[in-house]
Amino acid sequence: MGGSYDVIVIGGGIIGLSCGYYLTKQGKRVAILEAGGFADGASGACDDMILFQSKKPGINLELAFESLELYRSLVSELEDSLGFATYGGMVLIQNQQELRVMEEFVRQQQSYGLDVEILSRSDMRKRQPFLSERFIASTYSPMDSQAYPFSVMHRLARKGRELGMQVFHGSKVNALDRDGNGDYAVHTTSGHVHQAPVVVNAAGAWAGHVADLVGATVPMEPRRGQLVITEKVPAVGETNLWTAKYLVSKLKPGTEIAVTEEESRLGLGFAFTRTEGDSYLVGSTRESVGYDKRTTMEGIRAIVNQAVSILPVLGEVNFIRAIAGLRPATPDGKMVLGEHAGLPGFFTAAGHEGDGISLAPITGRLLAQMVCEGVVQDRLKELSPDRFSGTVNTEVS
Amino acid sequence: MMDVDDKKDFFICRCEEVTLREIEEVIDEGYHSIDDVKRITRAGMGLCQGRSCSKVIARIISQKTGMPLEEVLQTSYRFPVRTEKMRVLEEEGDSDAQNR
Amino acid sequence: MRRIGEHPVLGPLPDSEMVRIVVDGEPMLARKGEMIAAALLAAGKQYFRKTIKTQEPRGIYCGIGRCTDCVMTVNGIPNVRTCVTPVEEGMEIETQMGYGHWKQER
Amino acid sequence: MMLEREVVVVGAGPAGLSAALEAARAGASVLLVDENSKPGGQLFKQIHKFFGSRDHRAGVRGIDIGAQLLDEAQQLDIEVWLDAEVCGIFNQCDVWIVRDKDRSVTVRARRIILATGATENAINFPGWSLPGVMGAGAAQTMINLHRVLPGQRFLMVGSGNVGVIVSYQLLQAGGSVEAIVEAAPRLGGYGVHTAKVRRAGVPFYTSHTVLEARGTDHVESATIVQIDSAWKPIGGTEKELSVDTICIAAGLTPLVELAFAAGCESFYSPLLGGMVPWHDRSMRTSIPSIYIAGDISGVEEASTAMEEGRMAGLSAAHSLGYLDHEQFTTGFQAAEARMLALRSGMFGQKRRDAKAAIIAHERG
Numbered sequence: 001m002g003g004s005y006d007v008i009v010i011g012g013g014i015i016g017l018s019c020g021y022y023l024t025k026q027g028k029r030v031a032i033l034e035a036g037g038f039a040d041g042a043s044g045a046c047d048d049m050i051l052f053q054s055k056k057p058g059i060n061l062e063l064a065f066e067s068l069e070l071y072r073s074l075v076s077e078l079e080d081s082l083g084f085a086t087y088g089g090m091v092l093i094q095n096q097q098e099l100r101v102m103e104e105f106v107r108q109q110q111s112y113g114l115d116v117e118i119l120s121r122s123d124m125r126k127r128q129p130f131l132s133e134r135f136i137a138s139t140y141s142p143m144d145s146q147a148y149p150f151s152v153m154h155r156l157a158r159k160g161r162e163l164g165m166q167v168f169h170g171s172k173v174n175a176l177d178r179d180g181n182g183d184y185a186v187h188t189t190s191g192h193v194h195q196a197p198v199v200v201n202a203a204g205a206w207a208g209h210v211a212d213l214v215g216a217t218v219p220m221e222p223r224r225g226q227l228v229i230t231e232k233v234p235a236v237g238e239t240n241l242w243t244a245k246y247l248v249s250k251l252k253p254g255t256e257i258a259v260t261e262e263e264s265r266l267g268l269g270f271a272f273t274r275t276e277g278d279s280y281l282v283g284s285t286r287e288s289v290g291y292d293k294r295t296t297m298e299g300i301r302a303i304v305n306q307a308v309s310i311l312p313v314l315g316e317v318n319f320i321r322a323i324a325g326l327r328p329a330t331p332d333g334k335m336v337l338g339e340h341a342g343l344p345g346f347f348t349a350a351g352h353e354g355d356g357i358s359l360a361p362i363t364g365r366l367l368a369q370m371v372c373e374g375v376v377q378d379r380l381k382e383l384s385p386d387r388f389s390g391t392v393n394t395e396v397s
Numbered sequence: 398m399m400d401v402d403d404k405k406d407f408f409i410c411r412c413e414e415v416t417l418r419e420i421e422e423v424i425d426e427g428y429h430s431i432d433d434v435k436r437i438t439r440a441g442m443g444l445c446q447g448r449s450c451s452k453v454i455a456r457i458i459s460q461k462t463g464m465p466l467e468e469v470l471q472t473s474y475r476f477p478v479r480t481e482k483m484r485v486l487e488e489e490g491d492s493d494a495q496n497r
Numbered sequence: 498m499r500r501i502g503e504h505p506v507l508g509p510l511p512d513s514e515m516v517r518i519v520v521d522g523e524p525m526l527a528r529k530g531e532m533i534a535a536a537l538l539a540a541g542k543q544y545f546r547k548t549i550k551t552q553e554p555r556g557i558y559c560g561i562g563r564c565t566d567c568v569m570t571v572n573g574i575p576n577v578r579t580c581v582t583p584v585e586e587g588m589e590i591e592t593q594m595g596y597g598h599w600k601q602e603r
Numbered sequence: 604m605m606l607e608r609e610v611v612v613v614g615a616g617p618a619g620l621s622a623a624l625e626a627a628r629a630g631a632s633v634l635l636v637d638e639n640s641k642p643g644g645q646l647f648k649q650i651h652k653f654f655g656s657r658d659h660r661a662g663v664r665g666i667d668i669g670a671q672l673l674d675e676a677q678q679l680d681i682e683v684w685l686d687a688e689v690c691g692i693f694n695q696c697d698v699w700i701v702r703d704k705d706r707s708v709t710v711r712a713r714r715i716i717l718a719t720g721a722t723e724n725a726i727n728f729p730g731w732s733l734p735g736v737m738g739a740g741a742a743q744t745m746i747n748l749h750r751v752l753p754g755q756r757f758l759m760v761g762s763g764n765v766g767v768i769v770s771y772q773l774l775q776a777g778g779s780v781e782a783i784v785e786a787a788p789r790l791g792g793y794g795v796h797t798a799k800v801r802r803a804g805v806p807f808y809t810s811h812t813v814l815e816a817r818g819t820d821h822v823e824s825a826t827i828v829q830i831d832s833a834w835k836p837i838g839g840t841e842k843e844l845s846v847d848t849i850c851i852a853a854g855l856t857p858l859v860e861l862a863f864a865a866g867c868e869s870f871y872s873p874l875l876g877g878m879v880p881w882h883d884r885s886m887r888t889s890i891p892s893i894y895i896a897g898d899i900s901g902v903e904e905a906s907t908a909m910e911e912g913r914m915a916g917l918s919a920a921h922s923l924g925y926l927d928h929e930q931f932t933t934g935f936q937a938a939e940a941r942m943l944a945l946r947s948g949m950f951g952q953k954r955r956d957a958k959a960a961i962i963a964h965e966r967g
Contacts, residue, residue, distance in 0.1 A: 037430050037432055037433050038428055038430075038432070038433040038436055038437065039436050040432075044436060150436045150437060154436075154437045158426065167427075169433075230483075231444055231480060231576055231596075232444075232549065232596040233575070233596055233597075233599075234596060234597070234598055234599055276439075277413070277439055277442060278549070278596060295475070295476060296693065297691070297693045297697060297699055297709060300476070300477075300486070301486045301707075304483045304486045305486055305487060307483060308483050308484055308486075308487065313599065314483050315482065315483055315484035315487075316482055316483075316484065316574050317482065317483055318444075318480040318481060318482055318483075318576055319477070319480065319481065319483055320444060320446060320477075320480045321446065321475050321477075322475060322476055322477065323475060404729050404815070406729075407727065407728070407729040407730065407731065407732070408553075408727075408732050409727055411555070411558070411564065411566055411732050412565065412566075414548055414549070414550040414551055414553070417727065443565075444565040444568070444576065445563065445564050445565045445566075448563055448564060448722060448860075449558070449559075449564050449566075449725055450725070452724065452725070452856055452877065453725055453727060466871075466873070466877075467871035470871070470877060470878050471878075472863050472869045472878055473863065474859075474860040474861075474863050474864040475864060476690060476691030476693075476699070476864055477690035477691055477699070477701075478689070478690055478691060478860045478861055478864060479638070479688040479689070479690050479701065480565070480576075481688070481690060481701045481704070481707070482704065485701050485704070485705060485706055485707045486707045487706075488706070499751070499752055500750055500751055500752075501746060501750045501751065501752055501776045501777060504750070504775065504776060505775050506650045506664070506775065507650065507747065507750070510750055531749060532749060534749075535745060535749035535750075535751045538745065538751045538752075538753055539751045543734060543820040543821040544734045544820050544821065545734070553732060554733065554734055554819075554820045554821070555732065555734060556734025556735065556737075556821070557734070557737050557741055557745070557753065558732075558736070558737050558738065558741065559722070559723065559737075559738050559740070559741055560737060560738060560740060560741025560742070560744040560745060561639075561740065561741070561744060562638070563722060566732075580741075580744075581638075581639070583640070
């Protein structure tokens with residue numbers, strides 16, 4: 001029981017759906033196998049951001065520009081606003097030490113073509129009047145944008161289905177083997193066996209386990225992020241907000257930025273983004289706790305207290321929910337995108353850590369090109385899974 | 398004669414103002430769980446976190462798909478189960494003195 | 498809509514200290530400690546808020562603080578559940594339009 | 604440093620109050636928490652006389668039973684936090700409480716008894732979100748607790764005990780009940796309550812439901828209609844009623860959010876209101892430190908809730924080493940016997956079987 005396809009995508013999050021959509025657009029017969037329900041993974045527990053300022057100059061930043069353009073065309077292709085919006089973003093700076101680190105970081109980003117600048121205190125407060133007094137400056141980029149993950153995934157699935165794509169929920173892959181002529185047989189816990197010459201491993205934080213099924217190596221570590229969601233409120237300032245400490249927790253641009261013991265243990269950083277439903281997503285933590293997706297009292301308290309200390313007006317705002325997701329993190333902070341040497345037809349597209357929403361469209365398109373045209377652009381070689389094949393697949397922190 | 402079926406534009410989710418029609422359309426697309434319907438229509442994402450609508454949505458899913466109500470009813474909930482102002486977490490009143 | 502004066506089981510309505518509250522700019526009296534929603538019902542207020550998307554009128558629904566349909570802006574703070582929040586002297590209560598507005602002065 | 608208590612009881616209604624009393628009498632230190640400014644839960648809205656055996660304080664009104672339980676709680680010096688909302692339970696023992704909507708505190712409890720009651724079901728029809736459409740419990744709270752009539756001319760939807768009792772209480776409060784509609788072919792409530800309302804001249808319409816409510820800023824009228832065996836409206840039977848308030852009494856659902864968010868396993872019991880936390884005979888859930896009592900474990904009545912509360916209180920205290928085996932079993936079995944006596948008659952037997960099915964369920 002099961003079907004045969006040109007490509008089977010394992011994982012129905014925003015990355016899997018993007019790969020499936022672009023493959024289907026290029027005429028491939030695609031099936032997506034999602035272990036859980038709709039948006040059960042990190043895609044359903046993230047902060048909606050297409051954020052440039054948090055990307056180290058290099059391939060990630062480069063791809064983020066291309067991804068932004070793809071989102072604009074997806075809005076018309078998928079006939080939906082996708083909650084796509086460009087409110088801009090500001091990274092808040094507390095002291096001279098953080099200012100020095102951010103000035104250097106902004107210079108690098110500008111050299112890669114990002115429209116970003118450092119704002120004086122008064123210009124900063126014009127855009128964000130509710131800020132606590134302790135911030136001395138901020139960055140500002142008008143390019144930081146966002147999309148509403150649930151709309152993007154829903155519309156990718158709907159348009160994909162119109163073009164013939166199949167999406168199966170509640171079908172967890174538990175075995176992967178290859179027959180004589182190189183076709184893959186994908187077994188699911190519900191007993192189905194689907195066949196295809198090409199398999200795309202888009203299983204996010206679980207991509208390492210899927211790779212193990214076929215003897216491939218993808219070192220992937222789940223990094224838990226907790227988020228608090230507020231009630232609907234009028235806009236708090238013009239742009240979305242982060243702190244320099246958030247970049248430290250994500251990119252470690254410079255170790256000089258001082259963080260407290262709790263901030264470093266929880267990987268605490270301030271992220272504040274307005275959602276489609278006029279409420280705010282307030283984050284976040286970065287914790288290595290394996291696959292435990294529960295929220296914790298400590299995490300909620302740290303996130304909420306940090307937010308109120310930065311935007312005192314939030315003290316009177318109700319928070320209505322706390323959620324957690326598992327960001328898929330690779331040892332070198334770059335996604336894994338490409339075919340595995342020695343396993344023709346087995347591709348991996350995962351490991352976007354906090355950049356899944358912003359890089360989903362470009363990941364899907366590049367993956368589809370690799371599968372359909374069999375050629376890999378030079379610039380993408382650094383993303384190949386083979387960079388890890390030498391290492392043993394241990395839990396690399 | 399008023400046929401109730403054509404009147405589907407009243408709300409099932411009072412907080413997020415999601416109508417019966419919108420919910421049924423998403424179910425017809427193949428999304429058969431409360432979480433799926435919530436994530437696509439926002440029904441249940443509002444201030445009351447689904448208290449007024451989740452049982453009704455489960456009944457609609459069960460009626461439209463034939464799935465037994467038992468398999469559809471909500472069993473996953475998230476903290477906090479009451480909405481609170483963010484300032485309440487500022488200083489934790491953990492000492493006995495503060496709580497007599 | 499009115500207060501229940503004489504009740505066969507609960508007896509006469511005990512008299513109570515009154516407090517002054519302001520509802521949409523109109524001062525009115527309420528019984529000290531009674532819930533905002535009860536005071537407004539007694540005064541015959543038709544609806545407590547208008548919803549965000551369709552500006553539909555809303556009032557009491559569950560009466561015990563669970564459904565959040567009776568929320569109004571109280572002393573400049575939006576989304577206050579009026580069925581479980583007692584009145585206080587000088588309280589400013591506004592019919593909430595959509596998700597309310599920031600109280601500019603802090 | 605975190606606050607610690609032996610037993611934290613969540614909800615000071617009939618079940619929670621009784622559980623706190625039994626656990627305290629057995630010697631445990633008890634913290635009783637309730638989100639309202641007054642304890643008693645539904646008891647203080649129930650001004651009708653209870654019936655049943657003398658043990659169940661038959662002939663006493665709900666509000667008086669509530670007052671008696673409160674007295675006993677004060678005598679036993681039980682620590683009571685009112686205006687205290689429980690927001691979460693972490694690690695199966697850390698209870699996150701926000702007091703007076705103002706400050707948060709976490710209490711590490713060795714045992715937790717959840718007595719969070721039930722919540723009213725909704726019926727959806729065009730116009731159901733208009734001001735003036737409310738739960739029958741909401742109307743009962745307004746008249747009996749806040750002494751305010753939410754309207755003048757009422758339509759009651761649902762003829763179960765809540766529907767007929769609240770209809771009678773609306774009449775007592777000076778309101779006029781234009782009709783009681785019941786979707787089933789037969790009336791639901793106990794005869795004694797239905798008879799009182801019928802004597803007062805209130806018309807009953809079985810196999811009827813609400814088709815629509817109309818009004819600009821508030822309910823102004825309602826259209827009721829007869830329905831066939833497939834619950835579909837029958838053309839030509841519409842009847843418009845001039846009412847300003849529609850009360851919905853369509854049954855209750857156990858309020859299980861805290862129990863399930865804490866990790867308790869669920870069990871589906873349609874007769875008892877839907878999903879309930881699985882529990883054994885001693886009212887303990889799948890999580891050894893968490894017990895339940897009252898409507899959360901299956902929607903019944905205040906009197907059964909009080910007995911379940913006693914059972915849960917005794918079990919929790921005993922599991923902490925209070926009461927020797929003999930003291931515990933006599934107290935527990937007495938409460939259990941009184942509770943089983945309440946589940947008598949045709950309705951009672953169905954509930955008794957439903958409860959037995961939960962306890963007998965072998966967890967996977």
